[in-house]
Amino acid sequence: MNHRGWLSIAAVLAWTGAFGPVSGAAQTEACVADEHNLCLLDGRFELSVTWHNGRNGSSGVGGAISGQDPDGRSGFFWFFRPDNVELVVKVLDGRRANGHFWLFYGALSDVEYTLRVRDTATGDERVYHNPAGNLCGLGDTRAFPGEPGLTSTELSSALRQFPQPEPGTLSPAAVSKAPAPDSTGSCVPSPEVLCLLDGRFRIKVDWRDPRTGATGVGGAIPASDSDGRSGFFWFFRPDNVELVVKALDGRGVNGRFWLFYGALSDVGYRLRVTDTVTGAERLYVNPPGNICGRGDTAAFCEDPEVCAAELPRPKLASTPVQGAVGDPLLFAFRDINLGADADVASLHQDFYGVPWQAFADGREPPAEWQARIGEAVQRARSQGPPIYLSLALVGGDGRAYLASRPLATPAGLTTEEEWSERCFNFSTHPDGARWRDAYLAYVRYMVNRIHPAYLTPGIEVNLFQHSCDGTDPGAYDALIGVLNDAYQVAKSVDPELPVFPSLQIGFLGGLEGECANQDPTRCIEPNLERNARLKRDRFAISFYAHLLQAAGQTVDTTDLLEKVLRRTLGEGAVVAETGYPSFPLVVNTGTL
Incomplete structure (x- = not known):
């Protein structure tokens, strides 16, 4: 691209490894635009696409539509009807940046397709294959060398792969041609x-x-x-x-x-x-x-x-031990069992600590800790419903430290809080890799032992963001990396397990911190963007309205909940924690 920000270190985009030069004799015939061929950059590049819809077995050749830009950088393909664009492609002359022409494409359909691109000046051809269920585009900044035999200047880093979305989006092939008159x-x-x-x-x-x-x-x-x-x-x-x-x-x-x-x-x-x-x-x-x-x-x-009214009925989760609230800021714990009234039994593992040292060394966790976890699991299972398991990666004041670790004492099992460096950075700390691997081993152990129906691999992780961004913004980026690794570990054990970290709504929406008592939209969207890289199958929040009210907040907490959920509609909402609400908690979206 011919603007600053793409010509710096940044032009490197994704390479999925699914394409490469096609062997065979070079074909240097000129590009001829027709109903299936698209000619870009003054006819230098010829593009065509074939597609296959695995849902109904249909296949075809994409119809070509020239773009509206005067120098022929971009164009489009339709698969099902000429008035329904499914794929947009763009070729840029990036030779001044790295000696290559660049190719970009983005899809509006998740059907399988194969894009063929030929450089008519050299005969080189590239084939890009998109599997069914994928809505990711691609940017190839080394698609074609500027001249035959030209050695490109290496950019800042190797090409990297972008995240893949969940498959299963409905094909737009069967929708009506036009909206109803009303x-x-x-x-x-x-x-x-x-x-x-x-x-x-x-x-x-x-x-x-x-x-x-x-x-x-x-x-x-x-x-x-x-x-x-x-x-x-x-x-x-x-x-x-x-x-x-x-x-x-x-x-x-x-x-x-x-x-x-x-x-x-x-x-x-x-x-x-x-x-x-x-x-x-x-x-x-x-x-x-x-x-x-x-x-x-x-x-x-x-x-x-x-x-x-058509959305799934929200599921109610109950813990075997609940907090009975007297003063809004004081809790007393008591046994409670909602029995058949609960859809999910919540096992909130934020109290017994993580055996960091044992998992780092590849040893069995302490027997006292295993016994305590066994008791908690038994109590959760005694309720009957499937288990929703929550695990803590960070804890302590402001969740600015690694989660507590268990200590066996003559008086019984206790925990050591705030044992790690504050705002621990997994990327830069000498023990970062060690404690990352320990936490991933802990996640694997817990999923294998408990077989939960739902998993939160990190509780209220954005509190770490709030506590540490002013000190070391990179620490939260590294923490997200560990959470995403934990997501993959859990999926490797149970691919069907819904996995989602939880976010605390007060700091997410601006009721606490620098945005307190101001328009919450000032913070909602930047904070959602800050956490958009988290791998998750649901959008989960913790929401204690009474604590916000006790802290003197004047913003309508009901309005905040609606604002946050509206901005994440489509992900599936989970109120991972709530308690003592001063208003009926009604979530107008599907849950779990």
């Missing part, structure tokens, strides 16, 4: 506002390049399809498309409007979509470094109240 909205297009589906949906995007600190609002470009299904945004220059968005009327399939987006850039951005008929709003946050798109087939409902 769905016309009031969106007014502007240079920064994209209006889709006859003005029903208003879409804006803002972006930030972490390499340079540059920020901006995306420029909107409507597509040429007659019913306004899709459009584009540019970030740096009007002739350089960075994001493609598509809205579909899927009410005939599942009663919802669907939203898809695909990126041709790895900068951070926030996509805000508003249904101008109902007023509903969705915010999709893309963290820096991610080139995956998304398909949300439950984005908007014609009648939100009807759709809310």
Whole structure:
């Protein structure tokens, strides 16, 4: 890309390893644009695509649509109908940066497809294969050398792989061609506002390049399809498309409007979509470094109240030991068993410590600790429902330390709090790798021993963020890395296990810390973006309204809960901890 921030250290994007030069004789015939071939950069590059829909067995050749930029950088392919864009591609001349032409593509469909790109000047060809269920795009900044035999200048690092989304997004092939007449909205297009589906949906995007600190609002470009299904945004220059968005009327399939987006850039951005008929709003946050798109087939409902009634009934979790609250800040613990009233038995392992040393040395945990864990597991199982297991990675004051470790004493088992360095950085501390491996061994041990139905591998981890970002921002980034490793460990034991760390809502939403008693939206979105890299199957929060009220907060806590959950709708919400609420806790979204 010909702007600062891509020509620095940053142009390196993803290489999945699924493509490479195709062997055989070089073909240097000129590119001829037709219904299936796309010609980019003044005809130097010829692109075609084939696709396969594993759900119904259909296959085909993508239909080519030239882009609107004057120098032919970008174009599109449709799979099912000419008015339904499924794939956007872009070729840039990056020879001044690293001696290569660069290729980017982003998908608006999760069907399997194979993209072929040929350099007509040299005959070189690249084949990029996208497996079914994947909505990630790709940026290949070494796609084609500028001249035959040219040796490229190495950029800052090796090409890296971006995270993959969960498979299973519905294919848009069966949705209705156009919205119903009564769905016309009031969106007014502007240079920064994209209006889709006859003005029903208003879409804006803002972006930030972490390499340079540059920020901006995306420029909107409507597509040429007659019913306004899709459009584009540019970030740096009007002739350089960075994001493609598509809205579909899927009410005939599942009663919802669907939203898809695909990126041709790895900068951070926030996509805000508003249904101008109902007023509903969705915010999709893309963290820096991610080139995956998304398909949300439950984005908007014609009648939100009807759709809310169709959501799964929230599951109630009960611990064998509950806190009986007297003074709002004081707890007394007592036995309690909700029996058949509870759907899940919560085993909250934040009290007996983590045998860090034993797991680091590859030894069995202390017998006293194993016995205490066995008692807790037995009490949880005695309730009957499946177990929801929560594990603590950090603890102590402000959760700024590694979780406590158990100590066997003549009086019995106790724990040592705040034994580690404050704001422990797993990446830079000499013992970082040792304690990381110990925690992963602990997660594996607990999942194998308990076989939970749900797992939180880190309790209220954003308290560490709040405590430590001012001291060492890299410490929380490293902590997220350990949590993501713990996610993979748990999945390796049980691939079907829902895994999700929990976040404390007070600091997430600005009720505590520097945003206290101010507009909570000032903190919600930056904090959600800060935690967007966490691997998770649900969005989990802890929410103790009475503690916030006891601390003198004036912001409506009910309103905050709604704001946070609206911004994460589609992930599945879990209130991992709550207690003594001064209002009925009603979560208007599916849980667990």
